[in-house]
Amino acid sequence: MVLVSDIYQSRTDNEAAIILRQDPVVYPGPYAQGEFALSEHQLRGYRKNGFIQLRGLLSETEASGLLHEANKLVEASGRERRPEAVYEPDGRDVRSVFRVHRINRVFDRLVRDGRLLDVARQILGSDVYVHQSRVNLKPGYAGKEFYWHSDFETWHVEDGMPRMRAVSCVVLLTENNEFNGPLMLVPGSHMHYISCIGRTPVDHYKKSLRRQEYGVPDPTSLDFLVDRGGLQSAKGPAGSVLFFDCNAMHGSSSNISPFPRANLFCVYNSVENHLRDPQAGLRPRPEFVAARDDVALLERVEPRQS
Amino acid sequence: MVLVSDIYQSRTDNEAAIILRQDPVVYPGPYAQGEFALSEHQLRGYRKNGFIQLRGLLSETEASGLLHEANKLVEASGRERRPEAVYEPDGRDVRSVFRVHRINRVFDRLVRDGRLLDVARQILGSDVYVHQSRVNLKPGYAGKEFYWHSDFETWHVEDGMPRMRAVSCVVLLTENNEFNGPLMLVPGSHMHYISCIGRTPVDHYKKSLRRQEYGVPDPTSLDFLVDRGGLQSAKGPAGSVLFFDCNAMHGSSSNISPFPRANLFCVYNSVENHLRDPQAGLRPRPEFVAARDDVALLERVEPRQS
Numbered sequence: 001m002v003l004v005s006d007i008y009q010s011r012t013d014n015e016a017a018i019i020l021r022q023d024p025v026v027y028p029g030p031y032a033q034g035e036f037a038l039s040e041h042q043l044r045g046y047r048k049n050g051f052i053q054l055r056g057l058l059s060e061t062e063a064s065g066l067l068h069e070a071n072k073l074v075e076a077s078g079r080e081r082r083p084e085a086v087y088e089p090d091g092r093d094v095r096s097v098f099r100v101h102r103i104n105r106v107f108d109r110l111v112r113d114g115r116l117l118d119v120a121r122q123i124l125g126s127d128v129y130v131h132q133s134r135v136n137l138k139p140g141y142a143g144k145e146f147y148w149h150s151d152f153e154t155w156h157v158e159d160g161m162p163r164m165r166a167v168s169c170v171v172l173l174t175e176n177n178e179f180n181g182p183l184m185l186v187p188g189s190h191m192h193y194i195s196c197i198g199r200t201p202v203d204h205y206k207k208s209l210r211r212q213e214y215g216v217p218d219p220t221s222l223d224f225l226v227d228r229g230g231l232q233s234a235k236g237p238a239g240s241v242l243f244f245d246c247n248a249m250h251g252s253s254s255n256i257s258p259f260p261r262a263n264l265f266c267v268y269n270s271v272e273n274h275l276r277d278p279q280a281g282l283r284p285r286p287e288f289v290a291a292r293d294d295v296a297l298l299e300r301v302e303p304r305q306s
Numbered sequence: 307m308v309l310v311s312d313i314y315q316s317r318t319d320n321e322a323a324i325i326l327r328q329d330p331v332v333y334p335g336p337y338a339q340g341e342f343a344l345s346e347h348q349l350r351g352y353r354k355n356g357f358i359q360l361r362g363l364l365s366e367t368e369a370s371g372l373l374h375e376a377n378k379l380v381e382a383s384g385r386e387r388r389p390e391a392v393y394e395p396d397g398r399d400v401r402s403v404f405r406v407h408r409i410n411r412v413f414d415r416l417v418r419d420g421r422l423l424d425v426a427r428q429i430l431g432s433d434v435y436v437h438q439s440r441v442n443l444k445p446g447y448a449g450k451e452f453y454w455h456s457d458f459e460t461w462h463v464e465d466g467m468p469r470m471r472a473v474s475c476v477v478l479l480t481e482n483n484e485f486n487g488p489l490m491l492v493p494g495s496h497m498h499y500i501s502c503i504g505r506t507p508v509d510h511y512k513k514s515l516r517r518q519e520y521g522v523p524d525p526t527s528l529d530f531l532v533d534r535g536g537l538q539s540a541k542g543p544a545g546s547v548l549f550f551d552c553n554a555m556h557g558s559s560s561n562i563s564p565f566p567r568a569n570l571f572c573v574y575n576s577v578e579n580h581l582r583d584p585q586a587g588l589r590p591r592p593e594f595v596a597a598r599d600d601v602a603l604l605e606r607v608e609p610r611q612s
Contacts, residue, residue, distance in 0.1 A: 141525055145451075145560045178484045179537050181559065219447055219564070226564045231485050253487065254451045254560040258525070258532045 008156050010195040011280070016218040017195040023164040025050065025190060025245060027270070029125025034118030046123065049229075050190030051244035055236050057115055058171060063238035067173040069106045070135045070262055073097055084288045088144055094137065095144070099288040101133040101266065111266045112301045116169050119243055120268035123167050129295040131155070131166055131269035132288075135173075137262050138181050143255025145181065148222055150189075151267070152246040153196060153215050159290040160276035164190075166246040166269040173264055176235050179257035183242065186222075188229035189249035194221045200282060217249065225249055271297065314462050316501040317586070322524040323501040329470040331356065331496060331551060333576070335431025340424030352429065355535075356496030357550035361542050363421055364477060369544035373479040375412045376441045376568055379403055390594045394450055400443065401450070405594040407439040407572065417572045418607045422475050425549055426574035429473050435601040437461070437472055437575035441479075443568050444487050449561025451487065454528055456495075457573070458552040459502060460521050465596040466582035467575070470496075472552040477570040482541050485563035489548065492528075494535035495555035500527045523555065531555055577603065 007022050025047045031037070038046065046052040058066075077085035077097045084098040100107040110116070111130055120128050138144070151168065155161040176182040194217040234242045244250065246267070255261055275292050278284055287293060313328050331353045337343070344352065352358040364372075383391035383403045390404040406413040416422070417436055426434050444450070457474065461467040482488040500523040540548045550556065552573070561567055581598050584590055593599060 141528070145562055147562055178539060179490060179559075184485060184563070222447070223564055231563060233484060251562050253485075253562055256451055256453055256557050256559055257490070257537060258529055 006279075008152075008193050008195070010153050010157050011198055011200050011214060016197050016221055018221055018224060019193040019195055021164060021191045021193060021247065026123050027125025027165065029121070031118070031121035031125065034114070034122055036115045036118035037122040038119055046243065049187040049232075050248040051185050051187075051234075051242060053234055053236060053240060053242045055240045057241040058239035060237060060239050063171070063173055066106065066110065066171065066264065067238070067262055069104060070100075070173055070264065073100060073104055073135060074137060083286065093139060093142065096134045096136050098132065098134045100135050100264070101130055102294070107133065107264070109301060110171070110264070112298050113303055114300055115303055116241065116266065117298055117300050120167055120169060123243065124165055124268060124270040126270045126272050127297045128268040128270055129291065129297060131161075131267040131291050133264075133266045135262065135264050138252070138255045138260065140180070140258040140260045141256060143181050143261060145254040146252045148217055148249055148251040149215060150194060150217070150247050150249050153194065155246065155290065157200060157215065157279045158282060158285055160278045161269070161273065162276055163273055164245070164247050165273040166267055168244050168246065169266045169268065170234070170242040170244070171264040171266075172236055172238050172240045172242070173262040174260055175237050176261055176263070177259065178233070178235060179255075180259040180261040181253045181255035182261070183234040183250055183252050185232050185234065185244060186225045186229050186249040187232055189225040190245040190247045192225065193247060194225075194249070200280065222249070271295070312585075314458075314499050314501070316459050316463050317504055317520060322503050322527055324527055324530060325499040325501055327470060327497045327499060327553065332429050333431025333471065335427070337424070337427035337431065340420070340428055342421045342424035343428040344425055352549065355493040355538075356554040357491050357493075357540075357548060359540055359542060359546060359548045361546045363547040364545035366543060366545050369477070369479055372412065372416065372477065372570065373544070373568055375410060376406075376479055376570065379406060379410055380441060380443060389592065399445060399448065402440045402442050404438065404440045406441050406570070407436055408600070413439065413570070415607060416477070416570070418604045419609050420606055421609050422547065422572065423604055423606050426473055426475060429549065430471055430574060430576040432576045432578050433603045434574040434576055435597065435603060437467075437573040437597050438595060439570075439572045441568065441570055444558070444561045444566065446486070446564040446566045447562060449487050449567060451560040452558045454523055454555055454557040455521060456500060456523070456553050456555055459500065461552065461596065463521065463585045464588060464591055466584045466590075467579065468582055469579055470551070470553050471579040472573055472575040474550050474552065475572045475574065476540070476548040476550070477572075478542055478544050478546045478548070479568040479570055480566060481543050482567055482569070483565065484539070484541060485561075486565040486567040487559045487561035488567070489540040489556055489558050489569075491538050491540065491550060492531045492535050492555040493538055495531040496551040496553040498531060499553060500524075500531075500555070528555070577601070
C-alpha cells in the first residue's frame with residue numbers, strides 16, 4: 001500500500017526538501033516508570049538532541065564478554081558465508097552481521113535486558129520488537145567511513161515504516177574515541193526530515209548496506225542542520241550505551257587508527273508502527289535487515305550480575 | 307650516488323624492519339636564541355614527542371587572510387591545470403597545491419616569517435631552505451583520509467635526503483577539530499625508522515601524492531609505535547602552528563563533516579642536508595615536490611602587525 005498523501009516523501013525525483021517532523025519524539029504510554037527509565041532531565045535532553053548517551057550503563061567486563069561473542073559470530077558468519085554477513089565495499093572483510101539477537105543467545109538476552117528495554121519502551125510509549133539488530137565492525141587500520149544519513153529515510157522508503165517511532169540503541173563493545181571513527185550526530189536534526197533526490201533501484205540494499213548511493217542527503221540540507229545544531233560524537237568507554245532517534249542525522253569517519261571499533265546496534269520499533277509495503281513498488285528487503293514476520297513482543301529480563 | 311651502507315634502508319624487498327634513529331632530534335647550532343625560539347621546556351617536549359603545537363602563534367585574522375590567498379591559489383592552479391596542483395584519487399578536486407612559496411608573495415613572506423623560521427633554524431641548528439611547500443585541502447563532506455607514513459622514509463628513498471634533519475611546519479588555515487580529519491601523530495615515533503616492504507615503481511610520485519601504496523608501514527610496526535606512544539591529534543583554532551620531525555609517523559582520517567580543513571605545509575631542510583640522488587635508480591621527483599636546485603637560504607623577515 002502506498003500512502004495517498006505521504007508526509008515523509010523522499011526519492012520521488014523532486015528537488016531535495018526539508019520537512020518538519022510530524023511525530024512526537026517521546027511518546028506517552030504505560031512504560032514511563034520502568035526500573036531503568038530515563039530521568040526527566042535525561043528525557044528532556046533526548047527530546048531536544050534526538051539522542052542520549054549513558055556512559056557505563058554496562059560494565060566494561062560485560063562489554064568485553066559481548067565483544068568476545070561478537071568476534072566469534074563475525075568469524076563464523078564469514079566462514080559459513082551467511083547472508084546476514086555484509087562485507088566491506090572491497091569484499092574482503094565482514095563489515096556487519098545482522099539479526100544477531102536471533103543467531104546468538106547472549107545477544108537475544110541483551111536486547112531484552114531491562115537496562116535497554118526500559119528506555120526503549122519509555123521513549124516509544126508502547127511495547128516494542130526488534131526491527132533490526134547487528135554488530136558493526138570498524139577494524140583498526142582499515143575501517144571505512146559511513147556517510148551522513150537518517151535511518152528513518154531508508155526505513156520509510158525501502159521498508160515501508162510509517163512513522164518516526166523507532167529508536168536505535170548502540171552498545172559500545174570497544175572504546176569509541178576521537179581516533180577510531182566514532183558515530184557523529186547532529187543534535188536536533190531529528191526534528192527535520194531531509195527528503196532525498198533520486199529514485200531507488202531494485203535490490204538497492206545489497207549495495208547500500210556497504211555504501212549508500214541513494215537516500216543521501218544533499219550538502220545544503222546538511223549545512224542547514226549543522227548550522228542549527230553543530231556536531232557531537234558518541235565517544236566513550238566500552239559498555240556505554242547510546243540511544244538515538246530513527247530520524248537523527250548521523251555518520252562516521254574512517255578508522256586508520258590501530259584501535260578497532262565494534263558496536264552492537266539494536267533498533268526497537270513500536271508495535272504501533274509495523275512495516276507496510278515499501279514505496280515505489282520496491283520489493284521488501286530481507287527479514288534480517290527489516291523484520292516483517294518476526295515481530296514478537298520482547299519479554300523483559302533482569303540484568304545479570306557481572 | 308647510493309650510500310654504500312645506508313642506515314635507513316627501505317623498500318629493498320627485505321622484510322619490514324624497525325631501525326633506531328641515528329640522528330639528533332634537535333641540533334646544536336648558532337640559532338638557539340632567536341626571538342621566537344622555543345623555550346627549554348618546549349624543546350624538551352619536541353625532543354620527546356617529535357612534535358610541538360603552538361596554539362595561536364598566528365592570529366585568527368592572519369589565518370583568515372592566508373586562507374583567502376590559499377583558496378585563490380587553489381582555484382587558479384586548478385583552472386590553469388598547473389603541474390603543482392595535485393588532485394584527489396577520483397580526479398575531480400584539487401587536493402594540494404605545491405611550491406606555494408614561489409607562486410605567491412604572501413606565502414613567500416610567510417615561510418620567512420621569524421615566528422616560523424626562528425623555530426626551524428633552532429631545531430635544525432643551521433641555516434635552512436624550503437624543501438617543499440604546499441597547501442593541503444580537506445573539503446567538507448568529501449575530504450579523503452591519508453594513511454600513516456613517515457615523510458622521511460619517502461624523502462630518503464625517493465628524493466635522496468641523507469639524514470633526519472628536516473622539520474615540517476603546519477599552519478592551520480581553518481580550525482582543525484575532531485570532526486574534520488585533523489592530523490594524527492604518534493608521540494615518540496620519530497625515534498624509530500620503519501623500513502617498508504616493496505620496491506618503488508618509476509614515477510610513483512604522480513600517484514603517491516594522491517594515494518600512497520609504497521612506503522606504507524606495516525601494522526606490526528605501527529602497533530609497536532602506538533603501544534609505546536599512543537596517539538595525539540593536532541587540533542586547534544586557525545592560526546595555530548605545528549612543528550613535527552621529518553620522521554614522525556602521522557596520518558589523518560576522512561572528513562565527512564561540513565567543516566572544510568585547510569593547512570599550509572612548509573618543510574624546512576638544513577643546508578647541511580641537501581638532497582643526493584634518489585635510491586634504486588629512481589628518477590628525481592620534480593622540483594616542486596622536492597627542491598634540488600632552488601635551495602637558497604631563507605632570509606628572515608619580522609612578523610607584520612595585523
